[in-house]
Amino acid sequence: MKNKIIIVQNHLPVSLRPNSLGEITLKEGHLNGFVDAMKTLFPSRTNNGAETTVGPTQAQVNEIKDVYDYLWVGMPDETLLAECEEKSQELLTQFHSVPVIVSPDQYNSHMKEFCRNVIYPIFHYRFHTCNPAGSFNGKYYDAHLEVMTQFAKVIEKVYEEGDLIWIHDYHLMMLPGILKKILTQNSPGGISQPPRIGFLFHSPFPSVSIFPMLPVRREILESLLACTVVGFQTYEHMGSFLSSCTRILGLDYSPKGVESHDGQMVYVGVFPITIDPKPFQDEMGSESVLQHIKELRSIYNGKRVMVGRDRGDQVESIPSKLRSFEFFLTKYPEWVGKVVYFQICTPDQSDDRADLWKEIHELVGGINGKFGCADYMPIKYLAHHMSWDELVAIYTVAEVAVVTPLNQSVTVTPYEYTVCQNQSGYYGVIVLSEFMAAAQSLGGSIQVNPWSKRDVSRAFHEALTTSEEERKAKHLVNYDYVTSYTTLSWVKTYINELSTRSEASYSWRRSVGNSPLFQLTKKESSSLDPLCLDFSQVINNYNEAHRRVFLLNYDGGLCSIARFPHLGAPSSRLISILANLCEDEKNEIYLFTGRDKESMERWMGYLPVGLSCEHGAFYRHYKHQKSIEIEKSSNNDFEWENLVDNVDMSWMEVVLPFLEHYTERTPGSFIEKKQASIVWHYRVCDPEYSAFQAQELLLQIQSVSAKFPIEVFLGKKAIEVKPKGIGEGYMIKKIIGNRLKASDKEERIDFLLCIGDGKADEDMFVALDEVLFEQVQDTGDFISHPISCFTTTIRRKTKTNARFYIPNQPAVIDLLDKVSSPTRFSSPIVVPPQTKIMSMDIKNAATSKLQIKNPLPTPVTDTTITSPLKVKSIPTDPHKSDKKKKRTHHLADLMSKMLGNGKFY
Numbered sequence: 001m002k003n004k005i006i007i008v009q010n011h012l013p014v015s016l017r018p019n020s021l022g023e024i025t026l027k028e029g030h031l032n033g034f035v036d037a038m039k040t041l042f043p044s045r046t047n048n049g050a051e052t053t054v055g056p057t058q059a060q061v062n063e064i065k066d067v068y069d070y071l072w073v074g075m076p077d078e079t080l081l082a083e084c085e086e087k088s089q090e091l092l093t094q095f096h097s098v099p100v101i102v103s104p105d106q107y108n109s110h111m112k113e114f115c116r117n118v119i120y121p122i123f124h125y126r127f128h129t130c131n132p133a134g135s136f137n138g139k140y141y142d143a144h145l146e147v148m149t150q151f152a153k154v155i156e157k158v159y160e161e162g163d164l165i166w167i168h169d170y171h172l173m174m175l176p177g178i179l180k181k182i183l184t185q186n187s188p189g190g191i192s193q194p195p196r197i198g199f200l201f202h203s204p205f206p207s208v209s210i211f212p213m214l215p216v217r218r219e220i221l222e223s224l225l226a227c228t229v230v231g232f233q234t235y236e237h238m239g240s241f242l243s244s245c246t247r248i249l250g251l252d253y254s255p256k257g258v259e260s261h262d263g264q265m266v267y268v269g270v271f272p273i274t275i276d277p278k279p280f281q282d283e284m285g286s287e288s289v290l291q292h293i294k295e296l297r298s299i300y301n302g303k304r305v306m307v308g309r310d311r312g313d314q315v316e317s318i319p320s321k322l323r324s325f326e327f328f329l330t331k332y333p334e335w336v337g338k339v340v341y342f343q344i345c346t347p348d349q350s351d352d353r354a355d356l357w358k359e360i361h362e363l364v365g366g367i368n369g370k371f372g373c374a375d376y377m378p379i380k381y382l383a384h385h386m387s388w389d390e391l392v393a394i395y396t397v398a399e400v401a402v403v404t405p406l407n408q409s410v411t412v413t414p415y416e417y418t419v420c421q422n423q424s425g426y427y428g429v430i431v432l433s434e435f436m437a438a439a440q441s442l443g444g445s446i447q448v449n450p451w452s453k454r455d456v457s458r459a460f461h462e463a464l465t466t467s468e469e470e471r472k473a474k475h476l477v478n479y480d481y482v483t484s485y486t487t488l489s490w491v492k493t494y495i496n497e498l499s500t501r502s503e504a505s506y507s508w509r510r511s512v513g514n515s516p517l518f519q520l521t522k523k524e525s526s527s528l529d530p531l532c533l534d535f536s537q538v539i540n541n542y543n544e545a546h547r548r549v550f551l552l553n554y555d556g557g558l559c560s561i562a563r564f565p566h567l568g569a570p571s572s573r574l575i576s577i578l579a580n581l582c583e584d585e586k587n588e589i590y591l592f593t594g595r596d597k598e599s600m601e602r603w604m605g606y607l608p609v610g611l612s613c614e615h616g617a618f619y620r621h622y623k624h625q626k627s628i629e630i631e632k633s634s635n636n637d638f639e640w641e642n643l644v645d646n647v648d649m650s651w652m653e654v655v656l657p658f659l660e661h662y663t664e665r666t667p668g669s670f671i672e673k674k675q676a677s678i679v680w681h682y683r684v685c686d687p688e689y690s691a692f693q694a695q696e697l698l699l700q701i702q703s704v705s706a707k708f709p710i711e712v713f714l715g716k717k718a719i720e721v722k723p724k725g726i727g728e729g730y731m732i733k734k735i736i737g738n739r740l741k742a743s744d745k746e747e748r749i750d751f752l753l754c755i756g757d758g759k760a761d762e763d764m765f766v767a768l769d770e771v772l773f774e775q776v777q778d779t780g781d782f783i784s785h786p787i788s789c790f791t792t793t794i795r796r797k798t799k800t801n802a803r804f805y806i807p808n809q810p811a812v813i814d815l816l817d818k819v820s821s822p823t824r825f826s827s828p829i830v831v832p833p834q835t836k837i838m839s840m841d842i843k844n845a846a847t848s849k850l851q852i853k854n855p856l857p858t859p860v861t862d863t864t865i866t867s868p869l870k871v872k873s874i875p876t877d878p879h880k881s882d883k884k885k886k887r888t889h890h891l892a893d894l895m896s897k898m899l900g901n902g903k904f905y
Contacts, residue, residue: 003162004069005495006155010111010171012074014095072097073155075107100154102147109143115171122214123170123203124407126316141216145174152179159183164498165195167227169202177223194264198229198498200271202410204437205237211244221249225260229498231271233410233437238268246687262807263796267501271494272437275412276487280419283392292393300340300397304464307398309344309391309413310405316356317405318345320450322363322379324404328457329371329378336371336378339464341402342394344382357383395420400463404433404450414438414445418478427475429463431456441481444474533792533804535815538753541788542819545751547739548586551732551764554593554600556757557794560809561716563684565595565672569603574813580820582608588622590735592728594720594760596674597640605638610735615713615760616726617644617676619734644676647723651708652678655721658700666693677722694719715758728756729763736771740787750787753819755812756802757794765791765801 076099091097102110118140120126152175155165167175176197183195211217221244224230232238242253251258257267283289296305310318325341343364364381371378386394395401401417414430415438421428432438432445439447448459466474542548555561555568562568581587590610593600597613597620604611610622619641656673659680663669668685671678680697682690698719701712705721713720732754739749756764768791793802794809806812 002069003160003164004071004158006071006073006158006163006165008151008155008165008167008172008175009072009074010169012072012076012091012095012097012099014072014076014091014097070096071158073100073151073158075100075102098154098158100147100151102150106143106147106150109140110147111171113137113140114144118214119170119173122210123206124409125204125206125210126407145178148172148174148178149182151175152182155179156182159195163196164495165197166494166498167197167199169200173199173220174223176226177219180226196498197227198231198494199224199227200231200494201233201237202273204234204407204409205232205240207240208243208247211240212248217244217248221245222261225249225258225264225266227266228264228501229267229269229494231269231494231497233270233272234440235270237437238270242268243688246691250687252691259795259797261795263793263805265501267497269497271490271497272441272485273410273412274441274482274485274487274490275415275419277415277419277483280392280416281423283388284396284420284423286389288389289392289396292389293396296393296397302338304335304339304400305342305394305398306339306400306402306460307342307344307394307417308402308404311346311411314405314409314411315345315353317407317450318343319356319359319363320406321402321404321456322360322367324450324453324456325379325460326363326367326370327453328460329367331454331457332461335461335464337373337376339378340380341378342380342382342398344386344391344394346385392420396423399426399428400460401428401430402460403430403436403438404448404456405436406433406450407435409435410437414442414478415482418442418475418482421475422479427468427471429466429471429474430478431459431463441485442478443481444477530793530796530800530802530805532796533790533806533815535818538788538790538815539819542751542753545788546586546746547749548584548588548751548753549735549749550581550587550589551735551752551754551768552589552591553756553758553761553764554591554595556716556809557755557761557812558591561683565599565681568595568599571813573817575607577813577816577820578604578607578609581816590622590731592616592731592756592761592764594677594679594715608638612728612731614674614676615720615722616728616731617722618642619731622735643726644723647676648709649676649723651710651721654704654708655701655710658697658704662693662697666690669693676726677720679721680719681717683717690717713760715760727763728760729767732764732767733771736768740771752787752789753792754790754802755792755794755806757809761793762801765793765803769801 072095074097091099151172156179159165165179167179176199180195180197205211214220224241225245230241232241242258245251245253245258249261251260253259257265259265308318308321322343329336329339345360360381360383364379367379368377395417398417401414403411403414405411414432414436417428417430430442430445432442432447433450434447435450439445446459446463448455450456552558558574559568559570578589581589588610589607590612591600591604592612592615594615595613597611597618600611600613608622611620612618613620621639621641652673655678656671659671659678662680663671666682666685666689669680669682669690671680673679680694682694685693694714698712698714701719701721705712709724710721711724713722736749739747752768754764754768756762768789772787772789790804791802792804792806793800794806794812796805796807806815
């Protein structure tokens with residue numbers, strides 16, 4: 001069975017109209033250039049259900065049709081919402097269309113109040129028509145989300161795994177996020193790979209200085225990042241999107257795309273809309289068109305014809321074009337009586353444009369009255385729907401096409417004109433706005449600033465006086481593009497990009513049982529994408545283990561990365577979770593960080609955990625304490641090892657001036673000088689400028705690094721310089737040693753949970769792989785000494801040495817919370833999906849137990865959860881209870897000292 005391409009547009013490409021008897025009938029609509037383009041690739045059906053094909057040959061169409069079927073999803077006309085529901089089966093059978101039915105109030109809030117009044121002015125630079133903040137109403141935004149949810153539910157009903165979903169234009173920007181969530185969560189039995197969602201902008205994407213005006217800017221970007229591929233009309237629009245992701249969401253991007261917060265690579269590309277030239281070429285030879293051409297040339301014999309055609313929103317640019325034409329006749333009076341300008345527009349009868357039509361009529365009348373006479377009118381204004389034959393005839397006769405909308409818009413008019421001119425033999429010239437998407441494609445056009453009357457009028461004169469040889473050369477440049485990059489190639493390019501990028505983004509790796517390394521070599525492991533970490537597997541393996549080691553990254557792993565170093569103190573919840581883990585004698589906890597030793601001692605000093613500070617320069621050994629007595633416990637109870645004690649630090653004097661130089665020239669940056677390293681931070685700076693400065697600084701430091709035993713490390717919004725030979729990888733080998741092969745069952749490590757987020761943590765993953773691979777070589781397999789090893793990165797990444805990933809940083813805390821809670825139970829647990837571990841009250845954190853909020857009616861205290869539906873009480877041993885109370889008392893003293901009055905200092 002073939003997969004489908006589900007084409008999602010705001011409106012269906014079908015019109016519902018009453019016939020002479022008042023009955024509602026269906027017929028193909030003519031909504032925009034995209035619909036026309038798709039009809040050539042996926043032929044529509046006639047009223048009797050037979051397919052009709054125009055444009056590409058059937059063999060060309062079958063290149064895609066043999067692989068995919070197609071389906072349209074969208075809303076019907078505003079006035080026929082109810083009637084469309086009755087025609088649903090007919091729509092599906094005859095037109096491959098599925099309607100999205102919403103209430104009239106929802107339609108009005110979505111289309112007019114939110115899309116038209118809030119989104120449209122920002123995306124089309126029409127600031128005079130709205131105040132984004134003032135016109136934004138939460139009620140209309142909520143209604144917009146309801147419509148998007150309705151779209152998603154309709155798509156869910158027709159979606160099958162393997163289908164491609166192609167969403168179009170700014171009206172539906174909030175749909176990808178909602179749709180992906182619904183398809184992922186509601187699929188019966190789950191889906192083996194996420195849905196393949198593509199998005200294509202037909203409109204411009206506003207610049208990074210304009211887009212942030214939107215009150216829901218973050219929500220829009222996060223929704224778009226649920227896609228696999230996001231397409232734009234120009235490189236400028238694509239760059240604006242990428243810059244917005246950096247400035248608003250703090251994400252880094254590359255020329256190929258941006259990595260979302262969940263680690264998915266979202267690819268971007270430029271896919272300018274074009275046309276299929278064959279219908280125009282075929283129509284040129286028809287008797288009707290030839291008759292129209294003959295009549296026009298007879299009427300305007302001896303005169304030069306110019307044409308401008310504006311549809312939809314572009315009609316707002318007509319007054320500017322008319323004023324430019326008036327300025328042209330004034331500046332170049334020799335053309336009066338010799339040139340006629342056809343202005344064609346599709347009228348919009350909406351009340352809010354009554355002033356526009358009045359202005360256009362007054363300008364046309366004024367110019368014709370000023371320059372016209374009894375047998376000559378310079379402007380021919382056609383404000384009605386023209387037949388296809390008439391339009392092709394005017395395109396053929398006109399020697400100059402005027403396509404100069406004021407805003408960055410998308411239109412296929414210059415492409416249509418180019419095809420018709422190839423048949424005319426005159427080779428007309430296009431005067432094109434430099435803001436148009438077509439300006440990047442049609443290199444033979446004369447490009448102008450539409451806001452400048454002088455610039456446009458000068459282009460009119462140049463177009464009319466260009467020699468035949470130059471006209472032909474300009475035309476051939478345009479014609480080669482239009483005939484080479486057709487609708488068929490455009491659609492195939494996007495569909496191929498979406499399907500191939502989907503496979504690259506989601507190459508799913510097989511599960512390998514108890515150990516992720518079982519039956520894998522080192523080389524294989526590094527070439528596979530990480531799996532999403534299964535919390536239940538971690539918990540079960542944890543409970544079965546005799547010696548557990550936790551290797552946890554502090555910044556970005558246990559704590560979110562702070563804007564300034566001194567703001568990175570741990571939360572009370574994290575302290576309580578680590579304290580719970582430390583109570584179990586089977587556990588060893590090691591924290592890895594680039595922070596200085598003093599800060600970590602101040603924040604974590606009283607917990608019996610191992611600490612690796614400044615990326616391995618200082619190491620505090622893990623020391624288990626059966627009970628923690630506050631009056632006897634101090635930081636001096638722990639041994640620190642200085643691994644850079646004999647390292648020459650004279651390099652700091654050479655490197656520091658470079659950092660100071662760039663700090664002075666990068667507003668918001670600052671230097672953090674530690675005992676064994678120096679860090680240049682630029683997290684709070686302008687993201688793009690500081691990234692440029694960081695690359696320049698990196699190159700300069702690297703130019704002198706060869707003279708000293710130092711390493712330059714580019715981290716997250718920071719550049720760190722430190723001595724060579726130290727790092728997380730070295731510390732991993734130091735901690736693990738030969739304990740994977742220890743003969744003593746109680747000393748042999750059989751559970752490893754390693755979590756990291758940055759580039760430095762990749763050293764940990766590689767080191768663990770090497771240590772475990774040596775174990776494979778020594779023992780042959782893991783059957784006699786099974787090891788559960790979970791090397792885990794935060795967020796899915798395209799390039800990582802980790803075998804698993806966790807969606808985000810808060811999920812790390814949730815996992816450790818769930819892992820720490822079973823230490824009070826005597827047998828393995830299965831945590832129901834509905835179970836939620838509640839955080840502890842800060843003031844009572846030292847004495848409170850973690851509470852499990854379960855949907856079952858009976859409160860859960862000390863229990864073993866054997867299944868999601870059964871709860872057994874555990875018999876209490878009074879001797880064990882007394883010992884536990886004593887240990888809890890010491891922990892209470894510890895937590896009280898660390899937390900004080902619920903605050904960290």
